[in-house]
Amino acid sequence: MTGNGSGPLLEVEGLVTRYAVPRGIVGALASRPREWVHAVEGVSFRLRRGEMLALVGESGCGKTTTAQSILRLVDSDAGAIRFDGTDITRLSHRNLRPLRRRMQLIYQDPYESLDPRFRVRGIVEEPLLVHGIGSKEERREEAERALELAGLTPPGLYLDRYPHELSGGQRQRVAIAASLVLHPDLLVADEPVSMLDVSVRAGILALLDDLRARGLAILMITHDLSTAARYADRIAVMYLGRIVEEGPAREIVDNPQHPYTRALLSVVPRPDPRERVVPEILRGETPNPVHVPAGCRFHPRCPMAIPECQDVDPELRTPAAASTERHRAACIRV
């Protein structure tokens, strides 16, 4: 089955990805029971062309593992990933190859992700070489087009430079250009601006926004709610391997329902000193994803928890106070 472009580009259903905790040789000899890091525990979402979804959460919430599972960089244990109508969850690497061109990953650190020995030309043409696309001349044209698209104009100014001659923002643009030469449909951007100076972040985010407007689907992994609020169409908040709340970005930020989302939003520092809010600081840190609490996984830290929360693992549904059906939260109290 191949897609016709009308359905969602990416559909993730009940995704589960676990990592085995290394037992060590002593543990193995003593036959200690295997333990698992429950990195992703039943994540479902859809992403359309021309849409940006921000997967938001603290470290260890499973947002990066979700992205890696979608790109088949790690194998998932259950659930289904459909890309443009094709179930790629168990697709062999050989059959995955033509689809992989269409999904590209942008890394967090443009100082690490670019090979320092290559000139910009080589870096941007590399994916075409790997996939055996085009003649030398075509690759050159393709690279110039991608650099232009990534805002490095005129491309001639950058083609022969090395990464160390570029600023952080320019490097990230080169990394984006290298992902664009293959004409992808899906970009997964893992914290694309967190290593960059504030003054150049907006430029990179505007570039992603522009690519989205041109029809790319963008999955942005970020811990920064302010950025997600401004650039994403939708926000999905993750906690301990689950999406606990999702909906249109504005709705999530202006009308949060899940107590975790509320707490998370309350601690986001605001640039205006007059907007000092009393933060609702959750004590302790996110529990270890090896021993996920029973019932609602947030209940041990939840300010609204009732005894029932220890037993009921809540499903995503539209909260009573939501302003749209598309807003869903996993909490029995809202």
Place this chain on the structure above:
Amino acid sequence: MRGVSLAIEGGERFGLVGESGSGKTTTILAVMGLLPPNASVAGRVLLDGQDVLARGEASARPHRWRDIAMVFQGAMNAFNPVKRVGDQIAEPMELHGVAEGREAERRVADLLERVGIPPERGSRYPHEFSGGMRQRAAIAMALACNPKVLLADEPTTALDVMVQAQILELLTALANDFGLAVVLVTHDLPVVAQVCSRAAVMYAGEIVETGPVDALHHEPRHPYTRLLYAATPDLHGTGELASIPGAPPRLDRPIAGCPFRPRCDRAFAPCAEEHPALLGVGPGREAACHLNTAVREVSA
């Protein structure tokens, strides 16, 4: 960095803001007297009116850690992995002759409690601590010799927002409850807006503007301050975010005129020729921009 002047009161929370390479870390290392020998440091660092740097290492050493302490960037990851956390906090006390033996142990327990770590955790090793706990321990270590001033270099940069909020709450409490002067060095304007009363904005090794954080946000008197705020996303903001074109100048060459001129949206003739001085622009406020002197003349 050049020509940097700051004055901070006891109990005050002061922000030193700038992007990478702006000279904020160099500034506080100079205050600590910790720059390498190839650095030339001029000027004075006055502590209760006394010049700490007057006689170089000889005059800096008695004050370092005992009066002015610092939490280094990444300090939370700099603990010795094979020594107990409590013993590492006791080390500076013994080194500086502040306390030893049982007395040091008691002080370590007090310090741990003060930074929100159960004192019995002091007998644990660093790998048994979470990132937030290690940062608390790093703050406890800086406080080991009971300093008056704490310089904290990007203390929350690698932490999640919830843990960041906890650490900022702790720094605020230390200033409020113990009269500690806290200098928060960060690239993160919102963090400064939430925690500090006053701040200085650095660019290319100089302070370009200083004043109360409210004034910096609402009536910036330097284009760099204005653009930096305009580039910072706000949770409930809706406007376009600004991007400052270009990159900071190289500091190994002399800079003609204003260092920010090539990136400034308000540059005019004098900016290319004359280096703007940091001048008073209101109560408790200073800015280094020709607009502040010239605009009045033009409009007059």
